[in-house]
Amino acid sequence: MKRKMKIEDFGRPARQLVTLEPSDLLPLPPPYDEPRPLKQLSEEQRERYEASLDGFVGIGITKPASAKEEEEFVRKFLSGLKKLLSKENNWTFLQPLVHSLDYCVKCQLCNDSCPAYVASGKQEIYRPTFRPEILRRIINKYLKKESGILRKLTASDIDLNFTLLARLAELAYRCSLCRRCAQVCPLGIDNALISREIRKLFSQEMGIAVRELHEQGTVQQLKVGSSTGITPKALANIIAFMEDDIEEKMGRRIEIPVDKEGADMLLLHNAGEFLAWPENPEAFAILLDAAGISWTLSSEIAGYDAVNYGIWYDDVQAARVAIHHAEAARRLKVKKICVGECGHSHKAMLVIADRILTGDLNIPRESALPLLADLVCNGKIKLDPKRNDFPVTLHDPCNMVRLMGIVEPQRKIVRAICPQFREMEPHGVENYCCGGGSGFAIMQSMNFPDWRNNVSARMKMKQILEAFGDVPDPAQKKYVCAPCSNCKGLLRDLIEYHGAWEKSGIFYGGLVELIVNAMTDLKKPFIEWEWH
Amino acid sequence: MAKVTLGGIEIEIDEDGFIQEPDKWNKEVAEDLAKAEKAYPMGEDHWKLVNYLRDYYLKYEIAPPVRMLVKQTGLDLKKIYELFPGGPAKGACKIAGLPKPTGCV
Numbered sequence: 001m002k003r004k005m006k007i008e009d010f011g012r013p014a015r016q017l018v019t020l021e022p023s024d025l026l027p028l029p030p031p032y033d034e035p036r037p038l039k040q041l042s043e044e045q046r047e048r049y050e051a052s053l054d055g056f057v058g059i060g061i062t063k064p065a066s067a068k069e070e071e072e073f074v075r076k077f078l079s080g081l082k083k084l085l086s087k088e089n090n091w092t093f094l095q096p097l098v099h100s101l102d103y104c105v106k107c108q109l110c111n112d113s114c115p116a117y118v119a120s121g122k123q124e125i126y127r128p129t130f131r132p133e134i135l136r137r138i139i140n141k142y143l144k145k146e147s148g149i150l151r152k153l154t155a156s157d158i159d160l161n162f163t164l165l166a167r168l169a170e171l172a173y174r175c176s177l178c179r180r181c182a183q184v185c186p187l188g189i190d191n192a193l194i195s196r197e198i199r200k201l202f203s204q205e206m207g208i209a210v211r212e213l214h215e216q217g218t219v220q221q222l223k224v225g226s227s228t229g230i231t232p233k234a235l236a237n238i239i240a241f242m243e244d245d246i247e248e249k250m251g252r253r254i255e256i257p258v259d260k261e262g263a264d265m266l267l268l269h270n271a272g273e274f275l276a277w278p279e280n281p282e283a284f285a286i287l288l289d290a291a292g293i294s295w296t297l298s299s300e301i302a303g304y305d306a307v308n309y310g311i312w313y314d315d316v317q318a319a320r321v322a323i324h325h326a327e328a329a330r331r332l333k334v335k336k337i338c339v340g341e342c343g344h345s346h347k348a349m350l351v352i353a354d355r356i357l358t359g360d361l362n363i364p365r366e367s368a369l370p371l372l373a374d375l376v377c378n379g380k381i382k383l384d385p386k387r388n389d390f391p392v393t394l395h396d397p398c399n400m401v402r403l404m405g406i407v408e409p410q411r412k413i414v415r416a417i418c419p420q421f422r423e424m425e426p427h428g429v430e431n432y433c434c435g436g437g438s439g440f441a442i443m444q445s446m447n448f449p450d451w452r453n454n455v456s457a458r459m460k461m462k463q464i465l466e467a468f469g470d471v472p473d474p475a476q477k478k479y480v481c482a483p484c485s486n487c488k489g490l491l492r493d494l495i496e497y498h499g500a501w502e503k504s505g506i507f508y509g510g511l512v513e514l515i516v517n518a519m520t521d522l523k524k525p526f527i528e529w530e531w532h
Numbered sequence: 533m534a535k536v537t538l539g540g541i542e543i544e545i546d547e548d549g550f551i552q553e554p555d556k557w558n559k560e561v562a563e564d565l566a567k568a569e570k571a572y573p574m575g576e577d578h579w580k581l582v583n584y585l586r587d588y589y590l591k592y593e594i595a596p597p598v599r600m601l602v603k604q605t606g607l608d609l610k611k612i613y614e615l616f617p618g619g620p621a622k623g624a625c626k627i628a629g630l631p632k633p634t635g636c637v
């Protein structure tokens with residue numbers, strides 16, 4: 001049931017603050033319009049983990065065993081919050097954080113731009129301004145003691161306790177950091193940044209973070225080389241497999257350069273590609289070879305995995321990973337780093353890392369998309385668009401379009417090589433997040449995937465179905481092109497969850513795969529639809 | 533994390549049923565895991581896949597790319613889903629005692 005929720009209610013004891021009803025969710029077009037039950041936690045899981053926000057678990061915070069532990073929890077949070085608001089401890093994001101906390105005029109213009117809020121049937125707690133308001137009230141009541149009058153005017157009855165804070169931490173993982181709300185705000189308030197700073201406080205000051213992002217994410221990446229667990233030895237094995245695969249498809253062997261000192265560019269892939277979509281790095285190798293570009297991969301720790309989950313939850317981990325990436329490039333003496341099809345890595349390497357990498361670590365870094373557009377549009381590779389004669393739509397990764405304005409290169413490509421290309425609406429800088437941003441696509445535990453498939457990714461599902469609305473026949477194969485590994489992971493799970501291959505013939509894949517599929521050199525089609 | 537009895541021995545599993553102590557894995561453990569994954573009784577093809585995954589894991593400390601698995605075992609994806617309704621990662625890897633896949637995969 002949807003209930004009016006007041007900020008003051010956020011810390012009140014309740015088994016569950018809100019319950020999502022399938023019938024409240026944004027309707028999807030038929031045959032996807034039947035409400036489906038949402039996966040519930042077992043009683044045992046509810047006992048063990050804090051799940052009293054909405055009945056879903058993203059983090060899995062364990063409950064304090066004693067009153068003393070609870071006190072300690074609150075104390076640590078408050079001391080972390082103080083640090084978050086001080087220049088010495090938060091030089092990275094203090095300015096936009098304070099700006100966003102202080103200047104929101106609560107006009108609520110941003111609300112309807114949020115895919116999670118709208119898709120949930122407008123659940124109050126998912127409103128973009130809801131979580132910032134909780135933080136604001138905590139600050140007003142507990143940290144602004146000195147300014148007595150102001151406090152009386154603004155402070156409300158919000159009492160800190162474990163339940164409130166654990167709910168706040170979970171709530172920071174119901175925002176995919178897509179920044180669609182920030183884009184429409186007339187004052188430039190970035191509510192996504194506030195979500196991310198809340199995550200950061202919990203991680204850096206309290207050791208509370210999502211396992212897939214931290215232990216199995218950045219920690220594993222810095223230890224064995226990749227958040228996927230791929231070691232340098234496994235990488236070598238997979239690359240040999242990819243070379244064999246290319247030979248089979250092309251009729252000739254291409255050597256994939258690894259650790260080639262002095263190459264012009266180091267290409268960084270999200271390592272998920274090697275495991276789940278090796279055809280993507282294969283396609284890159286084929287294109288760069290055909291265009292005669294001097295490039296290399298790295299087999300250094302983190303040098304073969306572009307991901308930097310730190311930008312989603314922890315400044316320290318983000319900096320460590322960025323430095324590893326730059327060091328891998330420096331050791332190989334390349335002229336630049338080129339980031340493949342990975343959205344958040346674009347943000348990490350091309351935007352955030354500007355504040356971290358100095359001196360000889362500040363190696364030029366760029367996106368692969370303009371380079372690919374140049375290859376396709378300037379006749380550097382022989383292509384025949386008829387080979388891509390099936391309906392194609394384009395999904396825009398938030399970090400590429402909204403954050404960085406990389407909008408046209410991918411469009412120039414698909415317009416040139418996909419005769420049945422159609423945009424989904426809205427697109428470009430106004431795109432909707434796939435629903436897997438900020439770590440959601442890789443958070444695979446307990447019932448979180450069900451929340452993702454039904455709430456954060458719902459708007460994307462609707463857009464995709466509408467883009468292909470004129471060709472409902474499942475016999476007509478369709479391609480959602482997503483130039484981002486994280487978005488692809490989301491799309492794979494989403495398509496499977498809804499049975500969209502069986503019902504509508506909807507498949508997904510990257511951008512380079514479409515380019516290589518159009519190459520006249522190829523003996524057989526590069527895209528293999530049987531991997532749905 | 534919880535302890536359960538699989539193949540007559542106590543093993544720790546995570547919230548999603550993946551065993552946390554890969555050294556304790558054996559044939560009986562696999563069969564008990566297969567029961568929960570609707571992949572029981574295990575026939576020749578089940579074992580072919582599970583043993584392949586297991587060998588790859590022991591060598592490279594990770595599960596192989598699905599495409600490699602398909603090529604090297606000669607079992608296509610459709611067949612794999614017939615054998616392991618949970619699919620190669622959530623079904624077959626779990627039964628082979630591999631850790632849960634992580635990262636953007």
Ligand code: SF4
Nearest residue numbers: 104105107108110185
């Ligand atoms: S964030 Fe911006 S748009 Fe949203 S309520 Fe505040 S001022 Fe208005």
Ligand code: SF4
Nearest residue numbers: 114175176178179181
């Ligand atoms: S960043 Fe995106 S998901 Fe988060 S509150 Fe804003 S619109 Fe919603």
